[in-house]
Amino acid sequence: MPSHTRHVALSAAVAGALVLTGSVALLPAAAATTGVAASLPARTTSVPSADQVSGSGRAVVWQQSASADGLPHGWLSVAGGTPQDLGVLADTAESAHPDAVSVQGSVVATATSADPNGDLADHVTLRHLDTGARETLAVAYDRSGDSLDERYRAQAGDGILVQQAYENSDSAYRMRLVLRTSDGDRTLLSDDEQYEVLASDADGALVLRRTAPGWGHRIDYVDFATGTTVTVAEPDTDQLPQGLEFTPSRFGVIDGATLTEWRRSAPGDGPATVTLPTDKARWISDDTLAWYKGSADGNELYAMSRDGSTAAADLDGTFSDISVGDDGRMRVSLYRPDEDAAVQTLIDGRVSEADGDASTIPAGPARLDALALSGGTLYTADDSSRRTGVLLSSGLTVGPSGASAAMPSRVLAYSTGTVHRTLAAAGHRVLVEQGGAYQVYDDGKPTGVPLDLGDVSADQVRDFDGEHFLLSDRTTVYNDTLLLYTVATGRSERVPGGSVLYGGALYTSVKSGTSGWSVRRTDLATGTTSTVTTVDCLPGGLQVRGSWILLTTCGAGSHQGLLIKTGTTTTRTPVDSSVMAPVLGTDTLYTFTSDTGPGITLNARVLGVADATARPLFTLPSKANTAAAERWTVDRDAPWAAWMDGDGVTHTVWAGTPSRSSGPASVPAGFSPNGDGSADSWAPTWTYDRPVAWTLTLKSGSTPVRILTGTAPGGKAAPVWDGRNTGGTAAAEGAYTWTLTAKDTVTGQPAAGLSGTVTLRRSVPAVSVTAPVLASDASAGEVIPVGWAARTAGVTSYDIGWRVATRGSTGVWTLGPLQTWRTRTTARSAAFGASGSPVTPKSGLTYRFYVRAHDDAGQTGAWSAAAATGVPTDDRSSALTYKGTWTSASVTSAWAKTERVSAAKGATVSLTGDGTKLRIVATRKSNGGRFSVLVDGVTVGTVNTYAPTTGYRKVVFTYTLGTKITGHKVQLKVLSGSSAGRSTVHLDAVMVTR
Missing domain, CATH: 2.130.10 (Methylamine Dehydrogenase; Chain H)
Known part of the structure; x- marks a missing residue:
């Protein structure tokens, strides 16, 4: 009391x-580990x-x-x-x-x-x-x-x-x-x-x-x-x-x-x-x-x-x-x-x-009995913060300012058991031993069926993936098997010793043939088994992470392991395991070296990055007094390691290499150093999550042209190339290869390499466009063939637009806005009015086509001059008024497949139209007759449609009406033939161009 x-x-x-x-009294912090590290103070x-x-x-x-x-x-x-x-x-x-x-x-x-x-x-x-x-x-x-x-x-x-x-x-x-x-x-x-x-x-x-x-x-x-x-x-x-x-x-x-x-x-x-x-x-x-x-x-x-x-x-x-x-x-x-x-x-x-x-109550040296890392979350089991103990978690992050560790928060309170010996983590799930039973907690709440073995003093948890765990129990001493336990159902079964868990599957080594071994994967949900890789040595301990497999030893009595990249036959790297068994993390390999004294150093090497080397992280601390618990751990899902010093301070060390931002990099495809103020330099940017020193190498073929270097304290690498070579003279037009290398400025570890191409152009892309003056020049229907061609080098695609003149409510004609027809097309021609066209061309209207080009330097040129095409008014149009004797004829090759024919002297056809130019389309034939053209009551010309051979859809008369679009009255009058057999007029269409 x-x-x-x-x-x-x-x-x-x-x-x-x-x-x-x-x-x-505040306890002094342990000396920081060289590299990117953060420390958590001693617990209360x-x-x-x-x-x-x-x-x-x-x-x-x-x-x-x-x-x-x-x-x-x-x-x-x-x-x-x-x-x-x-x-x-x-x-x-x-x-x-x-x-x-x-x-x-x-x-x-x-x-x-x-x-x-x-x-x-x-x-x-x-x-x-x-x-x-x-x-x-x-x-x-x-x-x-x-x-x-x-x-x-x-x-x-x-x-x-x-x-x-x-x-x-x-x-x-x-x-x-x-x-x-x-x-x-x-x-x-x-x-x-x-x-x-x-x-x-x-x-x-x-x-x-x-x-x-x-x-x-x-x-x-x-x-x-x-x-x-x-x-x-x-x-x-x-x-x-x-x-x-x-x-x-x-x-x-x-x-x-x-x-x-x-x-x-x-x-x-x-x-x-x-x-x-x-x-x-x-x-x-x-x-x-x-x-x-x-x-x-x-x-x-x-x-x-x-x-x-x-x-x-x-x-x-x-x-x-x-x-x-x-x-x-x-x-x-x-x-x-x-x-x-x-x-x-x-x-x-x-x-x-x-x-x-x-x-x-002030902080002091607590007894932290265990450390575990998973996915950048550090778990510590603290038996002294409460009579029944607590499990704490702290999120770890790394960025331009270094590493940081969030203040620990309590995940759960546990009652009995040597948590220091059995603590394992997988994501937000942890496995602890409580009173002779193994219990999994999910975000601090018990989940699944606990495994109650009563006495677990001789047991050891070999692997844990959140859904299952592998247990080396007393029976294993005698029959070389592991107990595979399913947390959700409480189901257990025996699996071969050396098995490991990863990605919802069990990986095992199986003898195949007389000297070969296979690594097999068994999906724990479906039971499907497949062979992942084969080796020609007796595998020791097996570890799997991502696309990598580690054999901690390769061969009986061997002190050398083997690192294998799945899906390849050549990426097989020897790994020294003479000091301690290496540990495979996701894209990180942890190895151990022995100092001249009794100390053992933990090293980390990032996998899949060229020129990456093993970097020493820290010397392993001595074991804790509580059942000889280790006071260090590595994260197999993220590049982190942690250790605890004698004063109870927990140190975390980032073992990774700079990575690029998940967002898209800004890397222009090219540039044009022509002094026009637009894209005169090539200025790509790549953003890393760490400060880096970068080198950008530009080559023409295998010949270096320019090498740029710099540092990015905030992680943003932003080189600028002005289009000059190392000697300071202008580099030639064309494509250049580039390679970017980057290293962490604190640890010296390289990031994954980047490469690509950039194109240098010194002129803006230009293009020409062609189209028939009248649609009838090219076909018998309302389809306008349009073609275009590059006038400069490096053009990769084209945009095509069109405009048409329209008359407003006041009767004034204006040219409408530019409308899109094609965007970024690589084609060189298209038919306006065919399938996929934005509109069907209408008779009496003039369509103007424009084209602009994009090139391999990322430039976009100006719109070209217009190519105008008129769509004639057919002979059957109600806009035409006929007097005298005229007959209608079906002619396949004629515009809209009809003609209006007359051989009667004095027969007329009249229309009223707004425009700047008059064009008359007719068929020239051996019986072709003559007609006169009157504009606003004045005869402006006489046309003879005779030709020894037939010619359909011919522009037989052109007359400029003026420079402004105004209304005009046009009349065609059949004249007497030049001879008895040449008196018939074959009228096809009339076009007043706007």
């Missing part, structure tokens, strides 16, 4: 008095147990080994303030445990000795927080146990309780309990054999007496003012009753749900009986009941209000993490989730959130 003290209000002088000797020490905590109002004290000397120190916190180091405490290693540091009212008692290295207290220092005064009370401890030998037992306000040896009148060896103050001694109890003070304050104490003769047991309350003694309980052994009450106003004993209590103001009066709302109570204060009960996570602490007005709640502590202060307040010492250790005050069975009701 912890010591208890009466609350005395602290004066305003407390703040000044808190500047005591010493301060919180164990949470003080009940007999190490004492509280009085806003003041809390406790004892803790949080200094570099490794000795217990006293610590004081007032109103949740910064803990103050009270100095080294005396040893308390005896059967009756006194409080080496305590606080009652405004007085702090610190028990020390002249020799702090194991001696019990020979003096007690009293510090008055309200005045700052100090006094020292001596304790006559002399190790002998003879008469007048003294033991410090507890504080009593501004005095102390001392057990003193003496001989009675019968020369019998006895003990007495003495209240010692600066005014002298007063005997409270005597003629017993030993005293243990269970609780005390300035007014009284509950004392466990070992009564003489016979070493009986009795718990008495002693009132200091009156000397009244009341027996509270008489246990048969040293085992305390279920619970005791010691509050500012009462004392008593708990038996089941019954509390028998006395008033401290009248201890001699009879007790009262109080029925409690629960029979589980072990501790009681003015407003709170607390108790513990077992669970899968250990003995959990529960609390509720004393009167039952609040329900019981799990406080996430353990049964000995509790103390009742002399102010009647209950306090728990616990490990706060995701934070640190603390002493916190309870009010009505709940953790108080009021300012000052929590005192943080």
Whole structure:
């Protein structure tokens, strides 16, 4: 039972008095490993147990080994303030445990000795927080146990309780309990054999007496003012009753749900009986009941209000993490989730959130029993941060500013088991051993079926992938197999020794032929088996990651392994395994070398990167004292390694090589250094996640043309090539190969190489476009063939656009916007109006075509001059008005496959149109006649359509109407033939171009 003290209000002088000797000692960090590294400070020490905590109002004290000397120190916190180091405490290693540091009212008692290295207290220092005064009370401890030998037992306000040896009148060896103050001694109890003070304050104490003769047991309350003694309980052994009450106003004993209590103001009066709302109570204060009960996570602490007005709640502590202060307040010492250790005050069975009701316990050297890494997350098993231990995780990241490790957060609390020996991680899942069973946790919650073997002392987890694990158990010693366990179902089976897990599959080595061996993969979901690779040696340990396979040894008695790249027959690299078996990670190989002394260095080499070499990371630390646990680990899923030094500082080291950003790199295909202000230089950029030194080599064929170098502190490599060679003269047009190499500026490790081509052009791409003047020039239908051709070198594709003139609501004709027809096409021609065209050409309209080119330097040229094509108005159009004798004829080769024919002198055809040029399309034949052309009533020409051979869709007349698009009246009049057989006019179409 912890010591208890009466609350005395602290004066305003407390703040000044808190500047005591010493301060919180911070452990020095271990020297950083060369390279990209980050360190996690030593974890907090164990949470003080009940007999190490004492509280009085806003003041809390406790004892803790949080200094570099490794000795217990006293610590004081007032109103949740910064803990103050009270100095080294005396040893308390005896059967009756006194409080080496305590606080009652405004007085702090610190028990020390002249020799702090194991001696019990020979003096007690009293510090008055309200005045700052100090006094020292001596304790006559002399190790002998003879008469007048003294033991410090507890504080009593501004005095102390001392057990003193003496001989009675019968020369019998006895003990007495003495209240010692600066005014002298007063005997409270005597003629017993030993005293243990269970609780005390300035007014009284509950004392466990070992009564003489016979070493009986009795718990008495002693009132200091009156000397009244009341027996509270008489246990048969040293085992305390279920619970005791010691509050500012009462004392008593708990038996089941019954509390028998006395008033401290009248201890001699009879007790009262109080029925409690629960029979589980072990501790009681003015407003709170607390108790513990077992669970899968250990003995959990529960609390509720004393009167039952609040329900019981799990406080996430353990049964000995509790103390009742002399102010009647209950306090728990616990490990706060995701934070640190603390002493916190309870009010009505709940953790108080009021300012000052929590005192943080300073950091110190905790016992971290295990390290595990998976996917850039570091897991540490801390057996000392909580009686049932915790598992912590910390995310690791690397970037331009270096490596960083997030503050550890709690993954889970575990109850029993040597987690240091079995901790394994795979992603967000961890495997631990608890009480003889193997349990998997997923994000801190138990998942799957635990494997309960009862005694796991000879077992060893060989591999874990989150869904399965391989166990080397006792049976393996005899039959050379491993136990494959499926977490979700609890199914287990025997598999060959040396098997490993990766990617939901089991990999094994199988003899094939007389001297060959095969590595086989068995899908654990489907059972499908396939051969991954073959080797001509006896494989030792097998490891698989990604596309790599590692044989830790290759051949009987060999000290050399073999690294294999699957899917190849040549990528097989010997690996030295003479010091320790190498470890294969994802694209990282960890190897070991022995120093001249006993040290072993861990090295890492990035796989798949040219010129990458093995880089030393750190020297392996010696094993921990806890079952010889290793204090280092590597990440098999990400390039990280970690180790812990003797001061409890955890160091993480990035073992990777710079990688490029997942986003697209900016690498122009080419440039044109022609001084036009556009793409005059080639300026690619590649972004890395680490600072790099880069080299860019440009070649023409195998001849180097230019080499550029630079550094990228922020990871952005941005060379600029101006198109000149090493001599400073202009490089010729054409394609150049480039190669970029980069190395981490801290570690010197190379990144994966990059290469490509860039094209240099000194002229902007140009193109010409062709199209028929009239659509009828090329075909009998409304399809316009358009062709284009490059006028400069290096053109790779073309854009084709078109425009057409339209008349607005006011009657004004304007040229419409450029519209897209083809984009980035590599074709050299196309038919406008054919399948895939944006529109079908309309008669009477003029279409203008434009083309621009793209070249291999990434340039885009200007739009070409237009090639215009008119779509004629067919002879059958309603826009044409015929007078006289005309007949319609179907002619396959004519425009739109028809003609309008007349041999009658004086027959006319008229139309009104807006445009700048008139074109008449007709068929020339051996009977071709003549016609005159009138524009706005004026004859502008005479046309003779005679030809010895037939010619279809011929432009037989062209006339410029003007420079502006205006309306005109056009009339064609049939004239008499030049001879009797040459009098027929074959009209095909008319075009007024806009």
